[in-house]
Amino acid sequence: MQKYLYSFRMYLLTSFQYRFDTVLELIMSNISMFITIIFWILIYRSDGTGEINGYTIADMITFFVVSSLFRTFILNGGGFEISGMIKNGDLGKVMIKPYSINMFLYWKHLSNALFGFLKQFSLLLMIAPFFAQYLTWDLSVHSAILLVIYLATATVISHLMWSLLGMVAFWLEQAQAVMWSFAVILNFLSGMFMPLDFFPDWSVRVLELMPFAAFSYIPAKLYMNQISPAESVNLLIVYIMWIFVLMTLNLAVWRAGVKKYSAIGG
Amino acid sequence: MYYLNILKEQIKLSFMSVAIYRANFVLMLLQSIINSVLGILCVEFIYIHVDSIAGWSRDEMVILYCSSMIVNQIYRGLINPNHMRFIESISSGSFDRMLVKPVNVIFQINTGSIDYSSLTSLVAPIFVLCVKISSLDIGITGLNAVLFLVFLASAVILLTSFMMLLYSLAFKYIRVYGLTGIYFILMSISEKPKEIFSYKGIMYAFVFLIPSVPLANVPASLLLNKGNIPDMIAAAVSGMLFFLVSAAAIKRGIRKYSSASS
Numbered sequence: 001m002q003k004y005l006y007s008f009r010m011y012l013l014t015s016f017q018y019r020f021d022t023v024l025e026l027i028m029s030n031i032s033m034f035i036t037i038i039f040w041i042l043i044y045r046s047d048g049t050g051e052i053n054g055y056t057i058a059d060m061i062t063f064f065v066v067s068s069l070f071r072t073f074i075l076n077g078g079g080f081e082i083s084g085m086i087k088n089g090d091l092g093k094v095m096i097k098p099y100s101i102n103m104f105l106y107w108k109h110l111s112n113a114l115f116g117f118l119k120q121f122s123l124l125l126m127i128a129p130f131f132a133q134y135l136t137w138d139l140s141v142h143s144a145i146l147l148v149i150y151l152a153t154a155t156v157i158s159h160l161m162w163s164l165l166g167m168v169a170f171w172l173e174q175a176q177a178v179m180w181s182f183a184v185i186l187n188f189l190s191g192m193f194m195p196l197d198f199f200p201d202w203s204v205r206v207l208e209l210m211p212f213a214a215f216s217y218i219p220a221k222l223y224m225n226q227i228s229p230a231e232s233v234n235l236l237i238v239y240i241m242w243i244f245v246l247m248t249l250n251l252a253v254w255r256a257g258v259k260k261y262s263a264i265g266g
Numbered sequence: 267m268y269y270l271n272i273l274k275e276q277i278k279l280s281f282m283s284v285a286i287y288r289a290n291f292v293l294m295l296l297q298s299i300i301n302s303v304l305g306i307l308c309v310e311f312i313y314i315h316v317d318s319i320a321g322w323s324r325d326e327m328v329i330l331y332c333s334s335m336i337v338n339q340i341y342r343g344l345i346n347p348n349h350m351r352f353i354e355s356i357s358s359g360s361f362d363r364m365l366v367k368p369v370n371v372i373f374q375i376n377t378g379s380i381d382y383s384s385l386t387s388l389v390a391p392i393f394v395l396c397v398k399i400s401s402l403d404i405g406i407t408g409l410n411a412v413l414f415l416v417f418l419a420s421a422v423i424l425l426t427s428f429m430m431l432l433y434s435l436a437f438k439y440i441r442v443y444g445l446t447g448i449y450f451i452l453m454s455i456s457e458k459p460k461e462i463f464s465y466k467g468i469m470y471a472f473v474f475l476i477p478s479v480p481l482a483n484v485p486a487s488l489l490l491n492k493g494n495i496p497d498m499i500a501a502a503v504s505g506m507l508f509f510l511v512s513a514a515a516i517k518r519g520i521r522k523y524s525s526a527s528s
Contacts, residue, residue, distance in 0.1 A: 028447030053315045177293030188304045
């Protein structure tokens with residue numbers, strides 16, 4: 001475990017080195033969120049009722065702001081890295097090292113996620129005084145504890161999902177297209193563009209049971225106290241079951257893929 | 267004729283490249299179609315809960331979104347791969363090769379490879395656009411259709427010029443990949459009604475400084491009989507200005523360029 005924690009620390013320190021790139025990326029990603037919020041303000045202004053589908057304008061702004069924070073814990077880098085290693089033959093070199101590639105990538109990208117969270121949080125703290133009145137502040141102690149568990153679960157689920165997709169490269173020369181297609185679907189189904197309860201009624205329950213909801217939608221609802229403790233615990237159990245399903249799938253695909261792997265170029 | 271022949275060869279070479287990586291082409295096509303369909307679904311889902319947004323009905327909003335997608339996919343299909351190659355060539359020093367060729371540099375920056383998957387995926391927004399137009403009650407005349415196509419073409423030129431202007435900064439700062447984020451922001455604003463800007467001044471800033479409004483709002487409004495002459499003039503002027511300024515920026519950049527690695 002110590003070697004994984006060491007790599008976690010090393011990558012976290014590396015993240016602090018490219019400050020200009022960090023600032024540029026931070027500005028770009030937040031402008032997109034700002035545009036989405038302005039669009040929703042226009043929707044509320046046009047509707048005139050002050051509440052749409054149980055969300056006030058403050059709820060909606062809070063949803064997008066806290067979602068942007070929670071989404072930093074979606075670990076997608078591992079999948080792209082595995083896919084790259086398979087394609088250029090570097091996987092062979094990694095396989096003979098005395099550590100689990102999956103664990104190594106998890107800790108590496110967790111450190112990146114933590115850095116992403118810290119910079120997003122710092123930015124929000126800086127600008128919070130300007131829009132504090134538009135936010136809802138309903139986080140209770142038990143919600144806060146659950147939130148941390150949810151975010152930890154989200155890191156594991158997202159890492160396993162993306163690794164699974166990255167391993168498609170064992171069979172397809174170019175796995176990037178599959179991964180980008182998945183990214184689009186993931187963004188949509190995890191509530192990046194709108195809360196999932198804006199989807200047709202028949203689909204909401206199904207989507208909540210899918211692992212994507214754990215990334216930002218359910219944590220955001222927890223933050224806003226819009227989900228009961230019992231319900232959030234039940235959903236957490238479902239997401240933990242997803243972890244076992246994904247781990248089994250990862251193992252099966254890895255074993256099948258390694259048999260096919262020929263280390264081209266490695 | 268000389269440039270047409272070059273274009274013909276570029277089309278042929280890009281097609282040969284697609285023929286080699288067929289599976290990747292199909293997957294990229296699938297990704298672009300998924301992207302379009304999910305975007306349209308987002309609009310549809312919002313309208314389950316509201317009747318109209320700033321005077322735009324559900325079908326009109328989908329038409330606006332599809333117009334933005336069409337401009338986006340044309341740019342991604344024809345221009346974006348070449349712009350990426352251009353900024354890469356400055357940092358690697360291979361831009362020298364562009365300079366010694368007997369072909370206009372601006373032509374070389376904007377043409378070369380074609381991303382056929384992005385171009386083919388135009389089918390999705392065009393199909394939805396046609397379905398939505400036929401379901402609308404308003405009568406769309408030939409003039410509306412012609413103006414829509416003209417301003418769509420103008421939007422592609424405007425987007426190309428604006429991105430070329432941004433990427434001309436590569437002559438000074440070498441690595442400018444971070445600027446591609448502006449492209450996504452631009453497209454994200456373009457698919458929303460211009461009414462998101464409550465103040466006229468801000469709206470005009472998004473016509474003449476960060477030209478997102480003319481990309482889809484103007485063509486879609488013209489198609490839906492909602493267009494007006496001041497918006498048309500502003501879009502045309504913005505297109506011309508950005509074209510001239512970007513060409514001047516590239517020429518100025520070339521004068522300052524001092525090869526990176528060769």
